[in-house]
Amino acid sequence: MILRTNIKCLTCGELYTTRISIGHQSRQEHTFICKSCHEEIKIGLDLDQIKIDWDFECVSNCEVTKEPGHIINFHPELMIPEHLKNSDFVSPFLLQAFNLTKNLPHENPDEDMLKDARFVMNVNNEWPSLKQSWSLKLNKKDILSSKKATEEGNSFRYRVQILDVYEWIYQFSLRILQPKLVHLYDTPMKLMGEIALENPTAFHDFKNFYTTNWLNEHSRKFYNIYSEFFKHFNEFNQIMIYHRNDLGIPESYTVTSTNFNDLKHAYGNIYESYTSCLAFIACLNNLKNKRNFNKFATMDLKKYLSIDKAKRADPFKDVACFSIFSECIDSSLRNASHHGDIELDHTTGIIMYKSGKSKHQNTITYTEYLRKCIDIFTRSVVIFMLELPLTR
Ligand SMILES: [Zn+2]
Numbered sequence: 001m002i003l004r005t006n007i008k009c010l011t012c013g014e015l016y017t018t019r020i021s022i023g024h025q026s027r028q029e030h031t032f033i034c035k036s037c038h039e040e041i042k043i044g045l046d047l048d049q050i051k052i053d054w055d056f057e058c059v060s061n062c063e064v065t066k067e068p069g070h071i072i073n074f075h076p077e078l079m080i081p082e083h084l085k086n087s088d089f090v091s092p093f094l095l096q097a098f099n100l101t102k103n104l105p106h107e108n109p110d111e112d113m114l115k116d117a118r119f120v121m122n123v124n125n126e127w128p129s130l131k132q133s134w135s136l137k138l139n140k141k142d143i144l145s146s147k148k149a150t151e152e153g154n155s156f157r158y159r160v161q162i163l164d165v166y167e168w169i170y171q172f173s174l175r176i177l178q179p180k181l182v183h184l185y186d187t188p189m190k191l192m193g194e195i196a197l198e199n200p201t202a203f204h205d206f207k208n209f210y211t212t213n214w215l216n217e218h219s220r221k222f223y224n225i226y227s228e229f230f231k232h233f234n235e236f237n238q239i240m241i242y243h244r245n246d247l248g249i250p251e252s253y254t255v256t257s258t259n260f261n262d263l264k265h266a267y268g269n270i271y272e273s274y275t276s277c278l279a280f281i282a283c284l285n286n287l288k289n290k291r292n293f294n295k296f297a298t299m300d301l302k303k304y305l306s307i308d309k310a311k312r313a314d315p316f317k318d319v320a321c322f323s324i325f326s327e328c329i330d331s332s333l334r335n336a337s338h339h340g341d342i343e344l345d346h347t348t349g350i351i352m353y354k355s356g357k358s359k360h361q362n363t364i365t366y367t368e369y370l371r372k373c374i375d376i377f378t379r380s381v382v383i384f385m386l387e388l389p390l391t392r
Contacts, residue, residue: 003045005056008065012037015069016062019088020045022054023076025124029059029234030074031259033346040261072256077237079253079367123176126156127230130172133165134223138216170388173381180246185382187321188284192386195287206283206293207390215391218280221273222384228269229377235259236374239367243374255367260344260351267373268337271329274380275309280387281325285316310334325383328375332362 003020014036020028022045029044042059058064071086129152136145146164153162158171177185196203229236238255242248282304283293294301296315304315313326332355336342342353344366351364364372 006065006068007062009034010061011039015067017068017071019073021075028076030257038346074256082252082254085256137165166388173385185385191321210390218277225270225273225380232263258366265337268334270376271334275312278312282315325379328379
């Protein structure tokens with residue numbers, strides 16, 4: 001269903017006719033830059049998915065008007081062909097339904113997996129509840145945290161009984177990887193299992209070290225990563241369907257909501273916590289190479305933890321099953337965001353950021369920026385899913 005509303009820019013009076021496709025969340029927001037005054041305009045929809053009812057809201061810099069204006073299309077979960085983003089006749093759903101099914105494998109997907117994949121689309125309802133249970137755990141309120149997890153976690157129809165927040169995070173994370181990204185987790189998990197079987201004593205030492213020294217610190221870092229990601233889920237959700245199905249971003253398609261002001265530090269913020277937690281993978285790699293978890297090829301763990309975060313993936317970047325954890329690291333983008341050297345050109349929709357001492361100018365589309373954030377978030381999800389079984 002497409003909802004049509006005329007609005008006026010409060011800064012310059014430019015008129016727009018918004019065509020908003022209804023998604024699966026209880027709230028969706030869309031942000032765009034006024035083509036005349038280049039100020040940001042934000043609109044929102046509160047949705048009642050059961051009664052099929054909605055409330056349109058002018059969130060900032062606009063008001064509803066009777067007069068029609070420039071057409072602008074929004075879809076909360078799909079991209080729109082670049083040349084049709086201002087068309088009055090486009091149906092993003094019909095266009096993408098064809099494109100997506102064309103790319104999906106024809107084997108019979110597991111029915112439970114499909115159910116799980118659909119369920120994660122309601123993530124906006126589940127995350128606030130999970131977040132609180134996680135926060136209680138971090139603040140050592142274990143009983144309250146588990147009470148919330150058992151009472152609320154089980155209402156999200158998992159296939160296992162949720163007994164504490166770590167089980168809930170694990171199951172929730174698994175849904176993020178479904179239907180087509182579970183292999184990112186399966187491969188290193190299988191390897192970790194082999195290491196534990198081949199050298200149980202060395203693995204036991206690592207497990208003890210992890211639960212004593214890193215569990216609480218990493219849990220807090222992953223909490224920050226998940227919080228950063230779900231704060232902006234509305235924007236990321238425009239391309240999540242392509243990501244979770246392991247498909248490339250379709251060429252000549254674009255996202256139409258562009259909330260760069262809120263998102264410009266997202267990659268850098270996730271990067272900081274993510275690169276700290278890479279030590280877990282580095283230790284696994286040591287065990288894989290039949291060394292103690294804290295013995296690297298050329299240094300010890302203390303030295304490793306003192307090296308620049310941009311180099312924390314170096315010990316395993318060429319190891320096939322661990323290289324996925326280094327590919328998502330873009331230190332130039334992180335540095336630019338950290339030093340405020342990143343801007344969106346409102347006329348072209350291109351992000352420009354400077355890197356290195358030479359201040360080399362890099363460019364990236366907003367969609368590609370979203371993709372980079374999602375990639376590093378997904379790798380974070382995988383690392384925490386590898387760590388969580390060590391708490392059992
Ligand atoms: Zn304007």
